[in-house]
Amino acid sequence: MMLHLKERQSKSGLTAFSVSVFHHAVVLILLTYCCEGLSQVIGPSQPVIVTVGDDIILPCHLKPATDAVGMTLEWARPDLNPRFVHVWHQHQDLQVNQHPSYKGRTSLSVEKLKHGDISLKLSKVKLSDNGKYRCYIPNMNKDSTVQLVVGAASSPVISLAGIDTSSSGVVLQCESKGWYPEPEVFWLDGEGNLLSAGSTETVRGSNDLYTVSSRVTVEKRHNNNFTCRVRQNNINQTRETHFIVPDDFFIAPRSSAASITISLVACFMCVLAVVFAVWKWRQNKTKSETQREEQRLLEESGKRKEEDYKGMVDTLKKQKQELMNQKDELKLQKEEIEKLMKEKEELFLSVEKEITDKGDKSFTGAPEYLKLKEIISGYKWSLKERLKALEKLVLNTENLLENTNQIIRTTEVEGSREPCGEKMI
Ligand SMILES: *[C@@H]1O[C@H](CO)[C@@H](O)[C@H](O)[C@H]1NC(C)=O
Ligand SMILES: *[C@@H]1O[C@H](CO)[C@@H](O)[C@H](O)[C@H]1NC(C)=O
Numbered sequence: 001m002m003l004h005l006k007e008r009q010s011k012s013g014l015t016a017f018s019v020s021v022f023h024h025a026v027v028l029i030l031l032t033y034c035c036e037g038l039s040q041v042i043g044p045s046q047p048v049i050v051t052v053g054d055d056i057i058l059p060c061h062l063k064p065a066t067d068a069v070g071m072t073l074e075w076a077r078p079d080l081n082p083r084f085v086h087v088w089h090q091h092q093d094l095q096v097n098q099h100p101s102y103k104g105r106t107s108l109s110v111e112k113l114k115h116g117d118i119s120l121k122l123s124k125v126k127l128s129d130n131g132k133y134r135c136y137i138p139n140m141n142k143d144s145t146v147q148l149v150v151g152a153a154s155s156p157v158i159s160l161a162g163i164d165t166s167s168s169g170v171v172l173q174c175e176s177k178g179w180y181p182e183p184e185v186f187w188l189d190g191e192g193n194l195l196s197a198g199s200t201e202t203v204r205g206s207n208d209l210y211t212v213s214s215r216v217t218v219e220k221r222h223n224n225n226f227t228c229r230v231r232q233n234n235i236n237q238t239r240e241t242h243f244i245v246p247d248d249f250f251i252a253p254r255s256s257a258a259s260i261t262i263s264l265v266a267c268f269m270c271v272l273a274v275v276f277a278v279w280k281w282r283q284n285k286t287k288s289e290t291q292r293e294e295q296r297l298l299e300e301s302g303k304r305k306e307e308d309y310k311g312m313v314d315t316l317k318k319q320k321q322e323l324m325n326q327k328d329e330l331k332l333q334k335e336e337i338e339k340l341m342k343e344k345e346e347l348f349l350s351v352e353k354e355i356t357d358k359g360d361k362s363f364t365g366a367p368e369y370l371k372l373k374e375i376i377s378g379y380k381w382s383l384k385e386r387l388k389a390l391e392k393l394v395l396n397t398e399n400l401l402e403n404t405n406q407i408i409r410t411t412e413v414e415g416s417r418e419p420c421g422e423k424m425i
Helices: 002-038 253-288 291-358 367-424
Strands: 040-042 048-051 056-058 061-063 073-076 084-089 092-094 120-122 131-137 142-151 157-164 169-179 184-188 201-204 210-218 225-232 237-244
Touching (some): 040 142, 048 056, 157 367, 169 237, 184 210, 210 225
Parallel strands (some): 048 142
Antiparallel strands (some): 040 061, 056 120, 073 084, 073 131, 084 092, 131 142, 169 210
16 A cells, blocks of 8 residues: 555656646747747848958848857858858857858857847958858748948049140040949039040959049130049949149140131232232233223223222231231240240259159159159140140241232232333333
């Protein structure tokens, strides 16, 4: 009986224990079920934008926040093989199977993992990091994706590309190397107005980066501060450079006015020459007609012709005076430019000598110094162009002057001979 009783007691104790275990198990299962069911892996809704060379965090976290240190976590890029970017397993990083391109550039923070933050830090971002990342917890079979957009940007450089003699404008070139994706180029004047430029030239380098360049012809204005702006909207990057064109770079409007005047004078001279030729031809024709008729005509028109001659000679003389004035002015301009060139050349040489004497090699090799040299040589070139144009104008003026002189001489001779011959008849 005693034994039986003891048996019963132990039986009921066992039952109580199993009930308790069962109860706990159910609670645990329910708890796990509930929380795994509600737990979410959350990533960013917007793409993450970064520029080449920077460090970036790819956000991903558990909601509600639960300690993830003991979990297995997987960051991967499905388009790669092997796809693993970073794996966390049994409380540590698992480096086997990591894609070689990410070696040594990824990390998770244990401190953050404790609070359910499984964001991945990616250092020294490369262009090839561009893509879709998957943040995955295998035990929960939950994931989220992060789109990483990698861009590259760099500041543009403006240089002088030449002088447009037809519009007396200066041609500027803007170049910017190392962009991704392909950017847009804009030119702006000092007031921020868009300038119309030629089409943008784009070249893709072997490193997949784009080089863009654009040219614009600018005319002299109140404020010669021009801006080249390069922009890439997808990566939210804008770089710009300002450039001030010195006033002297623009071909003086005076010399273009002079060339217009000279063209007009040339035109006028042509007309004059034709009129003169026709007049002479008609006169010869008149001469060949009968003596009587000629005599009558001569008597009639003798006085008028004399006046015609005088008028023509006067006009030509005025023309000659104008040309001479113009020639003098051109010569003055030429001398001014020559003087300016000499001065600037001497100034430049003295500064260069000073630098060389100091023996500062790092300075003469610096990009700023090289750019300065480039600008100065552009300046010298523009002065030379102006000088050439002026020399041509002087030559043209001299030719016109010579022609005018000749016509004046002929006209004067004819004019003085005619009345003489008339008298002899
Ligand atoms: C040129 O213009 C830009 C803005 O358009 C300004 O920031 C810059 O200071 C100007 N440079 C000079 C020398 O005026
Ligand atoms: C773009 O950059 C500017 C300043 O750098 C910032 O204020 C703006 O929020 C950025 N926009 C986007 C969409 O990232």
